[in-house]
Amino acid sequence: MNLSPKQQKAELDDLVALAKKGYDVVTLVERAARLNLDARLYPREAIVKRFAKYDRHDESALAELVGKKSARKEAAKKLLRAFERGARDRLERDRPLGELERISLMNAEADKLEIREGGAEIHRQRKAEEGASGETYVDVQALGEDVEAPKPTAGSVRDDGVFLFYAGEINALSGVPGAFKTGTAALSAVETLKRGGKVWWADLDFNGAQATVARLLAAGADLDVLRDRERFRLTIGESPAQVLSAVEDAASWLGDDDNAVMDSAGELVAMFGGNSNDADDWTRINRQTLMPLAAAGAAVVLIDHQAKTAAGTGYATGTGAKKRTLGGAFYELAPFKNEPPRPEAVGKVALTLLKDRHGGTGYGVGECVAVLELDSRDAAKGPWSWRFMPGRPKEERDDEQFEADVVHVLSLEPFPASRAKLQAALVASQGKGWGSDRARLALEEARKRHEAPNLFPIENKE
Numbered sequence: 001m002n003l004s005p006k007q008q009k010a011e012l013d014d015l016v017a018l019a020k021k022g023y024d025v026v027t028l029v030e031r032a033a034r035l036n037l038d039a040r041l042y043p044r045e046a047i048v049k050r051f052a053k054y055d056r057h058d059e060s061a062l063a064e065l066v067g068k069k070s071a072r073k074e075a076a077k078k079l080l081r082a083f084e085r086g087a088r089d090r091l092e093r094d095r096p097l098g099e100l101e102r103i104s105l106m107n108a109e110a111d112k113l114e115i116r117e118g119g120a121e122i123h124r125q126r127k128a129e130e131g132a133s134g135e136t137y138v139d140v141q142a143l144g145e146d147v148e149a150p151k152p153t154a155g156s157v158r159d160d161g162v163f164l165f166y167a168g169e170i171n172a173l174s175g176v177p178g179a180f181k182t183g184t185a186a187l188s189a190v191e192t193l194k195r196g197g198k199v200w201w202a203d204l205d206f207n208g209a210q211a212t213v214a215r216l217l218a219a220g221a222d223l224d225v226l227r228d229r230e231r232f233r234l235t236i237g238e239s240p241a242q243v244l245s246a247v248e249d250a251a252s253w254l255g256d257d258d259n260a261v262m263d264s265a266g267e268l269v270a271m272f273g274g275n276s277n278d279a280d281d282w283t284r285i286n287r288q289t290l291m292p293l294a295a296a297g298a299a300v301v302l303i304d305h306q307a308k309t310a311a312g313t314g315y316a317t318g319t320g321a322k323k324r325t326l327g328g329a330f331y332e333l334a335p336f337k338n339e340p341p342r343p344e345a346v347g348k349v350a351l352t353l354l355k356d357r358h359g360g361t362g363y364g365v366g367e368c369v370a371v372l373e374l375d376s377r378d379a380a381k382g383p384w385s386w387r388f389m390p391g392r393p394k395e396e397r398d399d400e401q402f403e404a405d406v407v408h409v410l411s412l413e414p415f416p417a418s419r420a421k422l423q424a425a426l427v428a429s430q431g432k433g434w435g436s437d438r439a440r441l442a443l444e445e446a447r448k449r450h451e452a453p454n455l456f457p458i459e460n461k462e
Contacts, residue, residue, distance in 0.1 A: 007277060008037050014266070014305060016050055017177040023206055025055035026082045031270075033086025048079045055079060151360035152329060154299030155188035155259060158370050158388045164188070164351070165299040166358065167256050169328030170290050172265075172302040179333040180341045180349050181303045182207065183215060184372060185261045187386060188301060190219040192259040193231065200250040200260045200298070204237045204267035218376070220383040240272050247289050256297035262290060265304040265322060279321035286325050294327070302326075323355055330355035331369065346375045350391065368394060402445075405438065409446035419443055 003011060012035070015028045029051050037047070055075055155165030165171045165188065173181045182205070189199045203212050212234060213226060226232045233253070235246040254260060262268060266276060268289060274281030293300045304322065323330060331351040341347030349372040353363045363369045368391030375385040409415075409422060412429075416422035422443050423433035433439065 003035065003037075003277065005038065005041060008035065008042065011035055011276075012037065012042065012047070012050075014177075016054075018206075019051050019054040021177060022054075025051050026078065027206070029079050029082040030086035030089070033083045034089055044080070044083055048076060048083055052076055052079055149360060150358045154192070154257075155301065156184070156191050156370075156388050158390055160390055162361075162390070164329060164331070164361075164370060164388065165259075165301060166328035166360065167299045168294055168297050169357075170286075170294050170300045170302055170326050171328035172304055172322070172326050172330045173333055174304045174306055174330070174354070175333035176306045178340065179306075179335055180347075180372070180374070181305075181333055182263055183219070183341065183374075184333060184349065184351075185263065185301050185303055186215045186219040187372070188299075189259050189261060190216060190221045192257070192299075193221055193225055195257065197257040197259060198230070198254060199232050199258065200246075200254055200293070201232070201234045202237055202243065202246060202260075202262050203234065204243070204262070204271060205264045205303070206267075207263065209234060209236055218379060218384050219386075237268075237271065243268075243271065243289060247292055250298075251292040251296045254293060254296040254298040258296075258298045260293040260298040260300045261303070262293075262300065263303040265302055277319050279319045279324075282319050282321045283325065286322075299328070306332075326355055327357050329353065329361055329369075341374050341376070344377050344379060346373070346377065348373050351388075352391075363391070368392060368397075402442065405434070405442035406445045406449070409442050410450060415446075415450055416443065 012032060015032050019025050019028050029048065032047055032051070052075060055078075150166060150169070152163040152166050154163055154167040155171070157163055173184055175181050189201065192199055201212065203209070207215075216226060217223060221232075233246075233250070235242065237243040237246070250260060269276050269282060269285055272281075272285045272288070274285050276282075290300055290302065302322075330353070332354050334350050334352065335341060336348040336350065339346065339348045341349060350368050351370045351372065353361060353365055353367055353369050355365065356363070361369055370388045370391050373387050373389060378385070412422075412425050416425055419436070419439050422439055426433045426439075434442070
């Protein structure tokens with residue numbers, strides 16, 4: 001995998017972000033080694049050091065056995081060995097294949113071809129049912145008199161009854177770590193189940209069966225429904241053959257009222273031996289795995305990751321072909337700065353439109369289509385409480401936040417005489433301050449209002 005220095009940094013930052021979230025550090029170090037990073041920019045020891053601070057596996061036991069200082073050395077050796085394994089795996093892929101390996105790969109490719117042909121046949125049958133002629137040209141007359149552009153009819157629903165996803169299309173959720181992407185997909189899946197639909201879920205992102213089911217239960221799913229294979233099917237993809245087999249099954253099982261979740265795009269590409277930055281690789285993998293699900297009629301929800309540096313740009317990590325191949329709605333998720341989703345709290349996430357091929361959402365690119373409000377304060381007693389509210393223009397939300405900031409500054413006693421004193425008061429009352437620009441602007445406006453004389457109309461007593 002040959003990446004530019006900028007791409008190398010983005011890929012490595014993504015892996016470190018996963019380590020911060022608690023993913024297995026040894027596995028992540030092995031994956032970092034497979035990236036073929038420039039050793040001059042990223043020496044082996046420097047990479048291991050970045051990950052070591054997040055590796056807590058058996059830390060207490062090691063400390064008891066060999067002492068704290070020795071435990072750190074043992075942990076470092078373990079990660080160095082993991083890095084060497086990953087580097088060997090990368091070199092192993094480049095060596096000439098033996099006869100048995102070639103035969104095995106040929107058989108795997110034959111299996112994939114058979115599955116692709118099966119998916120294509122399902123796609124042709126579906127198009128025929130919808131009125132397509134199956135010939136070179138489409139029979140437009142068969143479409144009827146009232147031909148309308150597709151509209152979102154699946155997944156989560158806003159308070160005003162507007163759906164967020166398209167059935168029979170590939171939709172996507174993108175965002176930086178902690179943007180509640182998988183949680184939002186879980187809410188969509190639960191709404192689908194509650195409407196009587198079916199849900200197919202592929203977890204390739206190391207969440208695991210227990211965590212995935214627990215998240216769906218927290219979102220309000222019924223445990224008996226999740227146990228019913230005719231309503232819910234979860235696959236923990238461990239190989240391309242396993243994923244393709246699950247896709248083939250799903251293509252014959254899903255329909256127009258159903259939901260298919262693929263978590264996540266980056267792991268899907270890596271599993272199928274593709275390069276995240278190669279458009280042709282993504283197009284091939286997309287046709288093998290996601291298009292058969294959409295052809296079956298399901299609203300496909302693809303989860304994709306963004307590096308923190310990519311926030312607000314409209315692009316997740318890897319090739320821009322991912323955006324090109326989406327036929328449904330593509331949203332960037334961004335937690336509210338002071339109200340991110342977290343355990344036992346109220347959080348908010350803005351869903352900003354990055355692409356809507358059919359225009360059925362009624363919003364333009366860059367506009368906030370919905371705001372998710374999630375209340376997990378009573379999670380110990382039952383499911384989350386949540387709602388999708390219609391989005392408002394960013395300017396309106398910024399103005400509202402600014403006014404709230406000014407009112408808060410005016411309420412402080414004593415009134416802060418400087419930005420430093422304002423930050424100190426904020427830290428004392430909220431535990432943290434504001435950004436410098438935010439504090440400066442709020443203080444300037446609050447100072448004008450605070451210093452303005454109170455003028456009252458003179459009562460006319462005549």
